[in-house]
Amino acid sequence: MKKTIVFTGGGSAGHVTPNIAIIDELDQNVWDVQYIGSKNGIEKELIEKISIPYHGISSGKLRRYLDFENVKDGFRVLKGCLDARRVLRKLKPALVFSKGGFVSVPVIIAAKSLKIPVLIHESDMTPGLANKIAQRFATKIFTSFEETLNYFPKDKTAAIGSPIRRGILKGSPYKGIELLGFDRRRPVLTVMGGSLGAKKINETIRAALPQLKDYQIIHLCGKGNVDENYANQKDYKQYEYVHDELPHFLAATDFVITRGGSNSIFEFLALRIPMLIIPLTKNQSRGDQILNGKSFQEKGYAMMLEEEHLSAETLVKHLADLKSKRDDMKQKMTSLDRKDAIGILIEEINGR
Protein backbone atom coordinates (compact mmCIF):
# COMPACT_ATOMS: atom_id res chain seq x y z
CA MET A 1 0.00 0.00 0.00
CA LYS A 2 1.16 3.52 -0.81
CA LYS A 3 2.17 5.95 1.94
CA THR A 4 0.67 9.42 1.88
CA ILE A 5 2.68 12.64 2.00
CA VAL A 6 1.08 16.06 2.30
CA PHE A 7 2.91 19.11 0.93
CA THR A 8 2.03 22.63 1.97
CA GLY A 9 3.28 26.14 1.31
CA GLY A 10 2.00 29.08 -0.64
CA GLY A 11 1.41 32.77 -1.08
CA SER A 12 4.12 33.20 -3.70
CA ALA A 13 5.72 30.98 -6.31
CA GLY A 14 8.80 30.88 -4.11
CA HIS A 15 6.91 28.74 -1.61
CA VAL A 16 5.51 26.39 -4.26
CA THR A 17 8.12 25.74 -6.97
CA PRO A 18 10.48 23.89 -4.57
CA ASN A 19 7.58 21.66 -3.50
CA ILE A 20 6.88 20.90 -7.15
CA ALA A 21 10.57 20.13 -7.63
CA ILE A 22 10.44 17.52 -4.85
CA ILE A 23 7.09 16.07 -5.97
CA ASP A 24 8.54 15.60 -9.48
CA GLU A 25 11.32 13.41 -8.07
CA LEU A 26 9.19 11.32 -5.68
CA ASP A 27 8.28 7.82 -6.78
CA GLN A 28 4.51 8.06 -7.07
CA ASN A 29 4.23 4.27 -7.01
CA VAL A 30 5.40 4.52 -3.41
CA TRP A 31 3.92 7.87 -2.38
CA ASP A 32 0.41 9.18 -2.66
CA VAL A 33 1.03 12.94 -2.91
CA GLN A 34 -1.55 15.47 -1.70
CA TYR A 35 -1.37 19.26 -1.29
CA ILE A 36 -2.93 21.63 1.24
CA GLY A 37 -2.94 25.30 0.23
CA SER A 38 -5.14 28.32 0.60
CA LYS A 39 -8.45 28.49 -1.22
CA ASN A 40 -7.32 31.06 -3.78
CA GLY A 41 -3.53 31.37 -3.55
CA ILE A 42 -1.08 31.12 -6.48
CA GLU A 43 -0.33 27.57 -5.22
CA LYS A 44 -3.77 26.37 -6.32
CA GLU A 45 -3.12 27.02 -10.03
CA LEU A 46 0.48 25.75 -9.91
CA ILE A 47 -0.42 22.50 -8.14
CA GLU A 48 -3.53 21.76 -10.20
CA LYS A 49 -1.35 22.18 -13.29
CA ILE A 50 0.70 19.13 -12.18
CA SER A 51 -2.48 17.13 -11.36
CA ILE A 52 -1.87 16.65 -7.64
CA PRO A 53 -5.05 16.55 -5.47
CA TYR A 54 -5.48 19.98 -3.88
CA HIS A 55 -7.23 20.77 -0.60
CA GLY A 56 -8.02 24.47 -0.10
CA ILE A 57 -8.24 25.71 3.49
CA SER A 58 -9.01 29.05 5.11
CA SER A 59 -5.86 31.14 5.48
CA GLY A 60 -5.04 34.51 7.00
CA LYS A 61 -2.06 36.82 6.79
CA LEU A 62 0.19 36.72 9.86
CA ARG A 63 1.30 40.10 11.08
CA ARG A 64 3.81 41.14 13.71
CA TYR A 65 1.54 43.93 14.99
CA LEU A 66 -2.03 44.08 16.32
CA ASP A 67 -4.95 45.70 14.48
CA PHE A 68 -8.52 44.87 13.48
CA GLU A 69 -7.46 43.00 10.31
CA ASN A 70 -5.09 41.01 12.47
CA VAL A 71 -7.94 39.87 14.69
CA LYS A 72 -9.99 38.85 11.63
CA ASP A 73 -6.97 37.01 10.25
CA GLY A 74 -6.54 35.31 13.61
CA PHE A 75 -9.98 33.78 13.14
CA ARG A 76 -9.11 32.76 9.58
CA VAL A 77 -5.96 30.98 10.84
CA LEU A 78 -8.01 29.29 13.53
CA LYS A 79 -10.54 28.16 10.94
CA GLY A 80 -7.56 27.03 8.81
CA CYS A 81 -6.36 24.81 11.70
CA LEU A 82 -9.77 23.13 11.87
CA ASP A 83 -9.91 22.76 8.06
CA ALA A 84 -6.37 21.31 8.00
CA ARG A 85 -7.13 18.92 10.88
CA ARG A 86 -10.18 17.62 9.03
CA VAL A 87 -8.17 17.03 5.83
CA LEU A 88 -5.25 15.41 7.67
CA ARG A 89 -7.53 13.08 9.65
CA LYS A 90 -9.00 11.92 6.38
CA LEU A 91 -5.69 11.50 4.52
CA LYS A 92 -3.70 10.02 7.45
CA PRO A 93 -0.31 11.01 5.95
CA ALA A 94 2.99 9.50 7.08
CA LEU A 95 4.43 13.03 7.02
CA VAL A 96 3.88 16.66 6.12
CA PHE A 97 6.45 18.68 4.17
CA SER A 98 6.24 22.46 4.37
CA LYS A 99 7.92 25.23 2.43
CA GLY A 100 6.51 28.07 4.51
CA GLY A 101 4.10 30.90 3.71
CA PHE A 102 1.07 31.83 5.81
CA VAL A 103 -1.03 28.85 4.78
CA SER A 104 1.52 26.39 6.13
CA VAL A 105 1.10 27.44 9.78
CA PRO A 106 -2.37 25.96 10.43
CA VAL A 107 -1.35 22.80 8.56
CA ILE A 108 1.70 22.31 10.75
CA ILE A 109 -0.18 23.02 13.98
CA ALA A 110 -2.87 20.53 12.94
CA ALA A 111 -0.22 17.94 11.99
CA LYS A 112 1.51 18.30 15.35
CA SER A 113 -1.81 17.87 17.16
CA LEU A 114 -2.32 14.61 15.27
CA LYS A 115 1.30 13.47 15.94
CA ILE A 116 2.19 13.52 12.24
CA PRO A 117 5.93 14.24 11.64
CA VAL A 118 6.65 17.57 9.96
CA LEU A 119 9.67 18.51 7.82
CA ILE A 120 10.19 22.16 6.93
CA HIS A 121 12.56 23.92 4.53
CA GLU A 122 13.51 27.60 4.80
CA SER A 123 14.70 29.19 1.56
CA ASP A 124 15.82 32.58 2.81
CA MET A 125 18.83 33.77 4.76
CA THR A 126 16.57 34.71 7.68
CA PRO A 127 13.42 32.71 8.44
CA GLY A 128 10.01 34.05 7.51
CA LEU A 129 7.36 34.46 10.21
CA ALA A 130 5.61 31.23 9.19
CA ASN A 131 8.72 29.10 9.63
CA LYS A 132 9.65 30.95 12.82
CA ILE A 133 6.34 29.80 14.27
CA ALA A 134 6.56 26.38 12.61
CA GLN A 135 10.04 25.53 13.92
CA ARG A 136 8.80 24.46 17.35
CA PHE A 137 6.34 22.01 15.76
CA ALA A 138 8.81 20.67 13.19
CA THR A 139 10.47 17.29 13.47
CA LYS A 140 13.34 18.36 11.22
CA ILE A 141 14.35 21.67 9.61
CA PHE A 142 16.35 22.22 6.42
CA THR A 143 17.81 25.51 5.19
CA SER A 144 19.21 26.79 1.90
CA PHE A 145 21.86 29.05 3.44
CA GLU A 146 24.52 27.96 5.98
CA GLU A 147 24.04 31.31 7.72
CA THR A 148 20.41 30.40 8.58
CA LEU A 149 21.50 27.62 10.97
CA ASN A 150 21.88 30.29 13.66
CA TYR A 151 18.14 30.94 13.69
CA PHE A 152 16.93 27.38 14.40
CA PRO A 153 17.55 24.72 17.08
CA LYS A 154 20.91 23.13 16.26
CA ASP A 155 19.92 19.53 17.04
CA LYS A 156 17.24 19.31 14.36
CA THR A 157 18.50 21.63 11.61
CA ALA A 158 20.73 21.05 8.56
CA ALA A 159 21.84 23.38 5.73
CA ILE A 160 21.38 21.57 2.43
CA GLY A 161 20.98 24.27 -0.25
CA SER A 162 17.88 24.95 -2.27
CA PRO A 163 15.65 22.22 -3.78
CA ILE A 164 15.62 23.48 -7.35
CA ARG A 165 13.59 21.64 -9.93
CA ARG A 166 15.82 19.41 -12.02
CA GLY A 167 13.90 20.36 -15.16
CA ILE A 168 15.31 23.87 -14.94
CA LEU A 169 18.76 22.42 -15.63
CA LYS A 170 17.64 20.52 -18.70
CA GLY A 171 16.93 23.39 -21.11
CA SER A 172 18.45 23.64 -24.56
CA PRO A 173 20.09 26.94 -25.56
CA TYR A 174 19.30 26.22 -29.21
CA LYS A 175 15.63 25.69 -28.46
CA GLY A 176 15.58 28.89 -26.37
CA ILE A 177 17.13 30.96 -29.16
CA GLU A 178 14.73 29.43 -31.66
CA LEU A 179 11.63 30.08 -29.49
CA LEU A 180 12.71 33.69 -29.02
CA GLY A 181 13.74 34.31 -32.62
CA PHE A 182 17.10 35.61 -31.32
CA ASP A 183 20.57 35.57 -32.89
CA ARG A 184 22.82 32.85 -31.40
CA ARG A 185 25.95 35.03 -31.64
CA ARG A 186 24.67 37.91 -29.50
CA PRO A 187 24.38 37.98 -25.68
CA VAL A 188 21.03 37.34 -24.02
CA LEU A 189 19.96 39.19 -20.87
CA THR A 190 17.03 37.89 -18.85
CA VAL A 191 15.21 40.25 -16.50
CA MET A 192 13.09 38.56 -13.85
CA GLY A 193 11.29 40.54 -11.18
CA GLY A 194 10.36 37.55 -8.99
CA SER A 195 7.22 35.57 -9.61
CA LEU A 196 5.10 38.69 -9.12
CA GLY A 197 7.11 41.03 -11.38
CA ALA A 198 8.57 44.34 -10.20
CA LYS A 199 7.20 47.69 -11.28
CA LYS A 200 10.33 49.79 -10.85
CA ILE A 201 12.60 47.21 -12.49
CA ASN A 202 10.13 46.92 -15.37
CA GLU A 203 10.07 50.68 -15.93
CA THR A 204 13.82 51.09 -15.60
CA ILE A 205 14.72 48.32 -18.02
CA ARG A 206 12.38 49.84 -20.62
CA ALA A 207 13.89 53.30 -20.07
CA ALA A 208 17.38 51.80 -20.50
CA LEU A 209 16.59 49.91 -23.74
CA PRO A 210 18.28 52.47 -26.04
CA GLN A 211 21.52 51.92 -24.07
CA LEU A 212 21.22 48.13 -24.12
CA LYS A 213 21.37 47.60 -27.84
CA ASP A 214 24.17 45.02 -27.48
CA TYR A 215 21.76 42.67 -25.70
CA GLN A 216 18.81 40.59 -26.70
CA ILE A 217 16.43 40.82 -23.77
CA ILE A 218 13.89 38.44 -22.24
CA HIS A 219 11.72 40.38 -19.82
CA LEU A 220 9.59 38.34 -17.39
CA CYS A 221 7.52 41.19 -16.07
CA GLY A 222 4.70 39.61 -14.00
CA LYS A 223 0.97 39.35 -14.41
CA GLY A 224 -0.66 42.38 -16.09
CA ASN A 225 2.70 44.11 -16.66
CA VAL A 226 3.29 43.59 -20.39
CA ASP A 227 3.58 47.02 -22.02
CA GLU A 228 1.99 46.96 -25.48
CA ASN A 229 4.05 50.01 -26.52
CA TYR A 230 7.04 47.67 -26.67
CA ALA A 231 5.34 44.73 -28.38
CA ASN A 232 6.79 43.02 -31.46
CA GLN A 233 10.38 44.20 -30.98
CA LYS A 234 13.00 41.86 -32.35
CA ASP A 235 15.51 42.17 -29.49
CA TYR A 236 13.10 42.67 -26.57
CA LYS A 237 10.56 40.01 -25.68
CA GLN A 238 8.09 40.45 -22.81
CA TYR A 239 6.24 37.69 -20.96
CA GLU A 240 4.01 37.85 -17.89
CA TYR A 241 5.20 34.48 -16.57
CA VAL A 242 6.65 31.49 -18.41
CA HIS A 243 6.29 27.82 -17.51
CA ASP A 244 7.69 25.16 -19.86
CA GLU A 245 9.82 27.58 -21.90
CA LEU A 246 11.78 28.84 -18.86
CA PRO A 247 14.53 26.14 -18.88
CA HIS A 248 15.22 26.84 -22.56
CA PHE A 249 15.21 30.60 -22.04
CA LEU A 250 17.65 30.29 -19.14
CA ALA A 251 19.89 27.88 -21.05
CA ALA A 252 20.22 30.64 -23.66
CA THR A 253 20.83 33.37 -21.05
CA ASP A 254 24.26 34.99 -20.51
CA PHE A 255 23.34 37.48 -17.75
CA VAL A 256 20.40 37.97 -15.48
CA ILE A 257 18.87 40.90 -13.63
CA THR A 258 16.75 39.56 -10.81
CA ARG A 259 14.99 40.19 -7.53
CA GLY A 260 16.65 38.46 -4.55
CA GLY A 261 13.99 35.73 -4.21
CA SER A 262 15.85 32.69 -2.94
CA ASN A 263 14.51 30.19 -5.45
CA SER A 264 15.43 32.29 -8.45
CA ILE A 265 18.94 33.07 -7.28
CA PHE A 266 19.70 29.43 -6.40
CA GLU A 267 18.41 28.42 -9.84
CA PHE A 268 20.76 30.94 -11.48
CA LEU A 269 23.60 29.69 -9.27
CA ALA A 270 22.99 26.10 -10.37
CA LEU A 271 22.97 27.27 -14.00
CA ARG A 272 26.06 29.44 -13.38
CA ILE A 273 24.49 32.61 -14.79
CA PRO A 274 26.13 35.82 -13.47
CA MET A 275 23.47 37.91 -11.75
CA LEU A 276 22.72 41.47 -10.85
CA ILE A 277 20.40 41.28 -7.83
CA ILE A 278 17.99 44.15 -7.15
CA PRO A 279 16.31 43.04 -3.90
CA LEU A 280 12.90 44.07 -2.62
CA THR A 281 13.40 47.02 -0.26
CA LYS A 282 12.66 46.97 3.48
CA ASN A 283 9.45 48.92 2.79
CA GLN A 284 8.24 46.27 0.36
CA SER A 285 9.21 43.24 2.43
CA ARG A 286 10.86 42.08 5.64
CA GLY A 287 14.27 42.65 4.05
CA ASP A 288 15.06 38.97 3.43
CA GLN A 289 16.05 39.55 -0.19
CA ILE A 290 18.66 42.14 0.81
CA LEU A 291 20.34 39.53 3.03
CA ASN A 292 20.04 36.86 0.33
CA GLY A 293 21.66 39.27 -2.14
CA LYS A 294 24.44 40.27 0.27
CA SER A 295 25.28 36.64 0.93
CA PHE A 296 25.55 35.92 -2.81
CA GLN A 297 27.58 39.09 -3.39
CA GLU A 298 30.02 38.19 -0.61
CA LYS A 299 30.50 34.74 -2.09
CA GLY A 300 31.22 36.28 -5.50
CA TYR A 301 28.15 34.86 -7.29
CA ALA A 302 26.41 38.17 -7.86
CA MET A 303 26.48 41.94 -7.82
CA MET A 304 23.84 43.85 -5.93
CA LEU A 305 22.12 47.14 -6.70
CA GLU A 306 19.65 48.47 -4.15
CA GLU A 307 16.36 49.75 -5.57
CA GLU A 308 16.91 53.19 -3.99
CA HIS A 309 19.88 53.63 -6.36
CA LEU A 310 18.22 52.09 -9.40
CA SER A 311 18.05 54.24 -12.56
CA ALA A 312 18.66 53.58 -16.25
CA GLU A 313 22.22 54.87 -15.77
CA THR A 314 23.11 52.78 -12.70
CA LEU A 315 21.55 49.73 -14.32
CA VAL A 316 23.64 50.10 -17.47
CA LYS A 317 26.80 50.74 -15.44
CA HIS A 318 26.25 47.72 -13.17
CA LEU A 319 25.58 45.56 -16.19
CA ALA A 320 28.92 46.62 -17.70
CA ASP A 321 30.64 45.70 -14.40
CA LEU A 322 28.85 42.38 -14.36
CA LYS A 323 30.13 41.67 -17.88
CA SER A 324 33.71 42.35 -16.80
CA LYS A 325 33.36 40.03 -13.76
CA ARG A 326 31.64 37.27 -15.69
CA ASP A 327 34.48 34.71 -15.88
CA ASP A 328 35.45 35.17 -12.25
CA MET A 329 31.84 34.74 -11.12
CA LYS A 330 31.29 31.63 -13.20
CA GLN A 331 34.43 30.17 -11.68
CA LYS A 332 33.18 30.82 -8.12
CA MET A 333 29.78 29.35 -8.95
CA THR A 334 31.24 25.85 -9.05
CA SER A 335 31.37 25.79 -5.22
CA LEU A 336 29.70 23.53 -2.68
CA ASP A 337 26.68 25.82 -2.43
CA ARG A 338 25.33 23.92 -5.42
CA LYS A 339 24.49 20.91 -3.23
CA ASP A 340 21.93 18.35 -4.34
CA ALA A 341 19.21 19.48 -1.94
CA ILE A 342 16.54 17.55 -3.83
CA GLY A 343 18.47 14.29 -3.49
CA ILE A 344 18.94 14.88 0.25
CA LEU A 345 15.22 15.62 0.78
CA ILE A 346 14.06 12.65 -1.28
CA GLU A 347 16.28 10.35 0.79
CA GLU A 348 14.92 11.88 4.02
CA ILE A 349 11.31 11.45 2.86
CA ASN A 350 11.83 7.89 1.64
CA GLY A 351 13.34 6.98 5.02
CA ARG A 352 10.06 7.86 6.80
Ligand SMILES: CC(=O)N[C@H]1[C@@H](OP(=O)(O)OP(=O)(O)OC[C@H]2O[C@@H](n3ccc(=O)[nH]c3=O)[C@H](O)[C@@H]2O)O[C@H](CO)[C@@H](O)[C@@H]1O
Ligand atom coordinates in the same frame (compact mmCIF):
# COMPACT_ATOMS: atom_id res chain seq x y z
C1 LIG B 1 7.52 39.08 -2.94
C2 LIG B 1 7.98 38.00 -2.03
O1 LIG B 1 7.44 37.79 -0.97
N1 LIG B 1 9.05 37.27 -2.43
C3 LIG B 1 9.51 36.12 -1.70
C4 LIG B 1 9.12 34.87 -2.46
O2 LIG B 1 9.74 34.99 -3.71
P1 LIG B 1 9.07 34.80 -5.16
O3 LIG B 1 8.10 33.71 -5.18
O4 LIG B 1 8.60 36.14 -5.62
O5 LIG B 1 10.40 34.49 -5.96
P2 LIG B 1 11.45 33.29 -5.96
O6 LIG B 1 12.58 33.86 -6.68
O7 LIG B 1 11.77 32.71 -4.63
O8 LIG B 1 10.72 32.16 -6.82
C5 LIG B 1 10.19 32.42 -8.04
C6 LIG B 1 10.01 31.10 -8.76
O9 LIG B 1 9.16 31.33 -9.89
C7 LIG B 1 9.78 30.84 -11.06
N2 LIG B 1 9.35 31.63 -12.22
C8 LIG B 1 9.45 32.98 -12.22
C9 LIG B 1 9.04 33.71 -13.34
C10 LIG B 1 8.54 33.00 -14.46
O10 LIG B 1 8.16 33.58 -15.49
N3 LIG B 1 8.47 31.65 -14.40
C11 LIG B 1 8.86 30.94 -13.30
O11 LIG B 1 8.76 29.70 -13.31
C12 LIG B 1 11.27 30.97 -10.78
O12 LIG B 1 12.01 30.14 -11.65
C13 LIG B 1 11.33 30.58 -9.30
O13 LIG B 1 11.37 29.18 -9.14
O14 LIG B 1 9.60 33.71 -1.79
C14 LIG B 1 11.03 33.65 -1.68
C15 LIG B 1 11.40 32.35 -0.99
O15 LIG B 1 10.90 32.31 0.30
C16 LIG B 1 11.58 34.89 -0.95
O16 LIG B 1 12.99 34.86 -1.05
C17 LIG B 1 11.04 36.16 -1.59
O17 LIG B 1 11.44 37.30 -0.84
